[in-house]
Amino acid sequence: MNAIMGTIKEKGQDSTVLAHVLRLLNERHGYGLRLLLLSVDEGIAGYRDDSLAAVRRSRGRLGLPLHVVSYQELYGWSMDRIVRHTGSRNNCTFCGVFRRQALDRGAVLLGADKIATGHNADDVAETILMNFLRGDVGRLQRCAEILTGGEGALPRCKPLKHAYEKEIVLYAYFQGLDYFSTECVYAPNAYRGHVRALLKDLEAIRPSSVADLVHSGERLAVRKDVRLPVQGTCRRCGYFSSQPLCKACVLLEGLNRGLPKLAIGKTNRLQKALLEGEKPRADLETEENSRVGRTIDF
Amino acid sequence: MLGKNRCIYPGEKVLLAFSGGPTSSSMLRQVQEGLNREAAKKLRFKPGIIYIDEGAVCGRTLDEREKTCRQVEAILQASGFPYHLVFLEEVFDLPASVLNSLSHRPADQAHSYKEAVADFTRWRQQCEKKEGAATSLEDRLAECSLQGCAWKERLAVLDTSSFPASHTELSRLFGAVKSLTAKEELLQTLRTHLILHVARRNGYSKVMVGDSCTRVSVKLLTNLCLGRGAFLAMDTGFSDSRHGDILILRPMREYPAKEIIFYNYLFGVPTIFTPGLGTKASDRASIHLLIESFLCKLQSEFPSTVSTVYRTGEKLSAAPREVDSGVPTAPAQCLLCLCPLDTNVEDGSSLQSMLLSEQLCPRPPAENCCETGRTQAGCCGRPPVVGDSSQLLPLLCYGCRLTVKELVSVQGKVCATRRAPASADAKVCSCSQDWAQGKVARSLSHHTFTRRLSASDAGLR
Numbered sequence A: 001m002n003a004i005m006g007t008i009k010e011k012g013q014d015s016t017v018l019a020h021v022l023r024l025l026n027e028r029h030g031y032g033l034r035l036l037l038l039s040v041d042e043g044i045a046g047y048r049d050d051s052l053a054a055v056r057r058s059r060g061r062l063g064l065p066l067h068v069v070s071y072q073e074l075y076g077w078s079m080d081r082i083v084r085h086t087g088s089r090n091n092c093t094f095c096g097v098f099r100r101q102a103l104d105r106g107a108v109l110l111g112a113d114k115i116a117t118g119h120n121a122d123d124v125a126e127t128i129l130m131n132f133l134r135g136d137v138g139r140l141q142r143c144a145e146i147l148t149g150g151e152g153a154l155p156r157c158k159p160l161k162h163a164y165e166k167e168i169v170l171y172a173y174f175q176g177l178d179y180f181s182t183e184c185v186y187a188p189n190a191y192r193g194h195v196r197a198l199l200k201d202l203e204a205i206r207p208s209s210v211a212d213l214v215h216s217g218e219r220l221a222v223r224k225d226v227r228l229p230v231q232g233t234c235r236r237c238g239y240f241s242s243q244p245l246c247k248a249c250v251l252l253e254g255l256n257r258g259l260p261k262l263a264i265g266k267t268n269r270l271q272k273a274l275l276e277g278e279k280p281r282a283d284l285e286t287e288e289n290s291r292v293g294r295t296i297d298f
Numbered sequence B: 001m002l003g004k005n006r007c008i009y010p011g012e013k014v015l016l017a018f019s020g021g022p023t024s025s026s027m028l029r030q031v032q033e034g035l036n037r038e039a040a041k042k043l044r045f046k047p048g049i050i051y052i053d054e055g056a057v058c059g060r061t062l063d064e065r066e067k068t069c070r071q072v073e074a075i076l077q078a079s080g081f082p083y084h085l086v087f088l089e090e091v092f093d094l095p096a097s098v099l100n101s102l103s104h105r106p107a108d109q110a111h112s113y114k115e116a117v118a119d120f121t122r123w124r125q126q127c128e129k130k131e132g133a134a135t136s137l138e139d140r141l142a143e144c145s146l147q148g149c150a151w152k153e154r155l156a157v158l159d160t161s162s163f164p165a166s167h168t169e170l171s172r173l174f175g176a177v178k179s180l181t182a183k184e185e186l187l188q189t190l191r192t193h194l195i196l197h198v199a200r201r202n203g204y205s206k207v208m209v210g211d212s213c214t215r216v217s218v219k220l221l222t223n224l225c226l227g228r229g230a231f232l233a234m235d236t237g238f239s240d241s242r243h244g245d246i247l248i249l250r251p252m253r254e255y256p257a258k259e260i261i262f263y264n265y266l267f268g269v270p271t272i273f274t275p276g277l278g279t280k281a282s283d284r285a286s287i288h289l290l291i292e293s294f295l296c297k298l299q300s301e302f303p304s305t306v307s308t309v310y311r312t313g314e315k316l317s318a319a320p321r322e323v324d325s326g327v328p329t330a331p332a333q334c335l336l337c338l339c340p341l342d343t344n345v346e347d348g349s350s351l352q353s354m355l356l357s358e359q360l361c362p363r364p365p366a367e368n369c370c371e372t373g374r375t376q377a378g379c380c381g382r383p384p385v386v387g388d389s390s391q392l393l394p395l396l397c398y399g400c401r402l403t404v405k406e407l408v409s410v411q412g413k414v415c416a417t418r419r420a421p422a423s424a425d426a427k428v429c430s431c432s433q434d435w436a437q438g439k440v441a442r443s444l445s446h447h448t449f450t451r452r453l454s455a456s457d458a459g460l461r
Helices: A013-029 A048-062 A071-075 A079-086 A091-110 A121-134 A137-142 A165-174 A191-205 A209-219 A247-256 A268-277 A281-297 B022-036 B062-079 B088-093 B113-131 B137-149 B151-159 B164-175 B180-201 B213-225 B229-236 B257-267 B287-301 B305-314 B350-360 B365-372 B386-395 B398-417 B422-460
Strands: A002-007 A034-041 A066-070 A114-116 B013-018 B046-053 B083-087 B206-208 B247-249
Touching (some): A013 A034, A034 A071, A048 A066, A066 A071, A066 A091, A079 A091, A091 A114, A121 A137, A121 A165, A121 A191, A121 A209, A121 B213, A121 B305, A191 A209, A209 B213, A209 B229, A209 B350, A209 B398, B013 B180, B022 B046, B046 B180, B083 B180, B088 B180, B164 B180, B180 B206, B180 B287, B180 B398, B213 B229, B213 B257, B213 B287, B229 B305
Parallel strands (some): A002 A034, A002 A114, B013 B206, B206 B247
């Protein structure tokens, strides 16, 4: 069985600890896993290059093969270039969507069966709060589960789901693990920042509240009659998606047209426009542009 | 909202929970309007009002409390409805039966509203026949308002030392709870019990609570953070049927706080400000306050925040998620909040890992105690209190466990700091223990009794 770990967190300690622990347990108990490291290079100068250097060093220590996929080669856009186009807001939307797909693609490329990510309890609690604030019921139901995915996508698991961020940092510190930890240069403007600050405050008031949030997320029950999005596949790239076109394709389309804000917010009309534009490309171009112009004004 | 969810039958007695705040005041006014107006959508139920004085918890003096009560009484008298002024101290006199969820009408699952109304009127006629003609409705109403008026004597009783136990007991109980978060939860639980009791004793079958849209959103997020995720729909939904015979309704939950303030301002609705537990505390004093300030800040930046949270809450169901293992366990209820228990330990769940880490590194209560109080003799004379809580905890849901844990763990700390003389400590401990134990003992018997009853019922059918 293959398993792949991605260093998908912007703070490297989680995935470093995950790689360390999995390798240790694999050797000690003979799980028979073949572990591979996968890292995503977003192309953020001054942030990812340093952390990749740390990943390379830890590869040397762990003795595991490392692969790096970059946004530049997958999508033709690096995060720095995207930010130059979009401005300081909504960067994390691009980065998050692209990273998720980059991990899956990288894992398929390597022939892995499972992806293990370094999400800790704080991350899960944060995601629950985020999804509640955004009203995303479908994700709200899924995000607290330890094993997600299934048909279509590669299954993902979060082995560190019940470990607090603090515990992980302490573990890394006492094990003398070499990790890289800085805030992403573009992160401070994200909506997630508010939620993260709230979570830190909550933890200060009642330390168990992180675990309580995870418990809440596990026990949430969504009403039967609520229409949940159905999972399909993207018509353009074949990646799984609840819409006819996956989010990454829509975002990319916006970028390539020079209208990056296109795909942020309501995208129903854009989806339709893009799908119609698939076949008779040249004829609809002008009409689409006018439509697009209206959505941007809004 | 009431018209959309038709659940109040004509002539039914409905209790309005009144706190003096803007939302409940405006609810009272709207009910008055609905009853007075000769419009098509006239309300047809018989309202009564309950006001609970919580001054003891917040450390207010009796004079201050009397002043507030007088103000409240003036407003309630002006409304012309029968009213009940209740003190939170009376929670100690509650019978254990409050903790049971009764359902006195098994045929509650009527399909259409008309059938339900017919059922209800038939049932009421039966009841009245049973009670006989002696106690007519007017008599009972008079009795109710009489009860409301007698509050001064009762406050005096609290003042004079003939009834001192419950007052000091209550402030001790709340003194024993360290964090404001747990205090607020405890207060809410006790308040609900008291309202339920009054409603049952006076024959009300519905209780209306003034939770605005803003309040509901804050409550949703707060309860999410308190580990009550399984009960979000029950705690904030329009109707809450967990108590069986008494339905709690939230008719104001579609109006944001701002609209209510405007309504009150435009129609001159009087409100009363009473300092609560969280008044004058900082934003970070409790989870409740933190979430409230967080949502308000976010709302000013992203104006759709509150309504999004509210709508997310709408999509949740009160029924618990199905358990994978096919073991049909009896739907046991939490002792305090009466929700179905959410503490079945599943593989890989947060609860399981929590229990595991508690097992791996147990708190050493006796040791702590000795370290700080080494010089004082008799420090370890008392056995650790863990035994009591372990008896109580399995009967509680996850969220209430957290509250009770703080109630109990405080005792070790009170003991450790040893600021007060030892006797006072012991009293605080024993007080809260007594309260908890008494409740357990009382409710345990009731619980097993009712469970057996329902089991035999099921067997008969």
